Amino acid sequence: MLVGGPLAWCERRFGKRATNVACYAAAAAGAALQVVGAAELAPAAVVVGGGMQGFSYAAGQSCRFNAAALAPAADKAKAVSWTVLGGAAAVLGPEVARMTLNAVPGAPYVGSFITAGVIQLAGLVCSGLVVYDDDGAKAGPAEAGGSGAAAEGGGGDSGAPGTDAPKDGDAAVAGSLATFGIVGAVVATSSVFCVMAAMMQTTPLAMLDAGFDKSMTVWVTEGHILGMFLPSLVSGRFVRWVGAQNAVVLGWCVLCVGGALPVVDAQRPAWAYFAGLVLIGVGWNLAYVGASLMLASTTLPPARAATLKRLTDGLAVTLVGCCILSTGAIFGALRHDAWWLYVGVGGCFLCLAVCHRLADTPDIPRVVAVGTRGGAGKGAAAKGATTAVEPASSATVQMTSVPPAADAKETYD
Structure with a gap:
């Protein structure tokens, strides 16, 4: 509930992979704290550990957007729905907790918290192996061979890890x-x-x-x-x-x-x-x-x-x-x-x-590059590009993007 804004900043600064791995590591540490709290009869440790496990929930919530960003335009809806389908595993949670409740003799709930920690560690491994939509942006536009406005302007708001957002972000x-x-x-x-x-x-x-x-x-x-x-x-x-x-x-x-x-x-x-x-x-x-x-x-x-x-x-x-x-x-x-x-x-x-x-x-606008006025050549896009914003129909969300012309630069409102 409290980490939405900080996690967005971390994604900008360090990338989605590092942010999600850190979230699952914090959740695993929270489960370990709960194990200690249950064994030592310390309710405060159990409560704090439960709060720390919320980091993994925050990381998992963003998976549907990552899936949509990686999917082809025609399959974005399917990517979101199939990611949400993973939540069906929640029906197993109460049963797993019941079966592991007394797994450690004389220490109720310790077995359940150990199981939760194992699940969080599995999430940590998976979050480190999964592909993220910002993986290809790490090199930045200048290193990727970009020229003209992108290179001259420092890359803009690309969302690449390690780059700070503009001041007006x-x-x-x-x-x-x-x-x-x-x-x-x-x-x-x-x-x-x-x-x-x-x-x-x-x-x-x-x-x-x-x-x-x-x-x-x-x-x-x-x-x-x-x-x-x-x-x-x-x-x-x-x-x-x-x-x-x-x-x-x-x-x-x-x-x-x-x-x-x-x-x-x-x-x-x-x-x-x-x-x-x-x-x-x-x-x-x-x-x-x-x-x-x-x-x-x-x-x-x-x-x-x-x-x-x-x-x-x-x-x-x-x-x-x-x-x-x-x-x-x-x-x-x-x-x-x-x-x-x-x-x-x-x-x-x-x-x-x-x-x-x-x-x-207009619902979700579609940005369409329509050409330049400054002619071809280096930096022409920055000097003469014009951009038209085509509103999507209010009945459906525009799920396809129109690639800009080679000498045009997109601008966003």
Whole structure:
């Protein structure tokens, strides 16, 4: 929740590989601290170690953007959805924790924390081996044989590791947040995560209050997790077919229907909770993949785009944390009427998504180099290049980029 901005700076300064490896190393150290805390009965060490493991979550959140950046334009949606599919492994977490709970005799939870540390170390190795979209930028434009404006201007905001962003980088990111299309993507990513988490956390409380046992709540929660991630097998193709914004709208519709199921029947049967949470998961998947694709398709320079994505994920996790902390108090005050509160909030965001879809406003702009006025030769691009910004349709996110002419230089607003 707190490391989105610092990690974006680290990615600019040291590169994505070094940043992610450091995140998993910190998470592994946190798991080791939890082992010591559980063995020595030190709750503070367990809490601090749990916070340190959040670094790996922050690193994993950016994987979908890296996959989209490396994928061909036609397969960006599929790359995002297949990356999100990896979250289906979360259904194994409770089972692994249960099986390793007493693995160390006389020291409960130590075995679970050791297992968590092993998983973090595996993530560290994988993060060091994976290909990143900024790997090819390490040489910089001057070393890669570039000439003209790129070499004379020092490379600009290339996003290459080891180069600092321009002084107005933060202002440019702040300005991009005022862009209508990017605002829609940020709001969709954050809000759908927030409402989904609130409904997911409320369900076990509501089921226990309705007389169901704890094993039933676990079964329903596992169904919800599968509903969140298994649709990624096809949601990428679906999002590409209907468009990112339409997928966000449809996802909100499915999520609101799922949220209403547990309370439309006064008897509140178990199937209503199960079906409702599965639909909530499916709706989240559609909206999340669509909104992530909108963010991944932004035409900001790489370093600024990375900052925007990190800050968006930080905002989403912050809102989710606030919702999780408040669900108990909200359910205690409203009981089962809390469902209608969440459905109402989801309906408001659905209306915003529909307005964003219908608004005749440029979504994610496409930068098209249209030529030069200064003639050919070294430095001509810097002196005479002109750039046209072609707005993408508000119905879909532009997922293809038009390569600039050989003597033209792209500029970004």
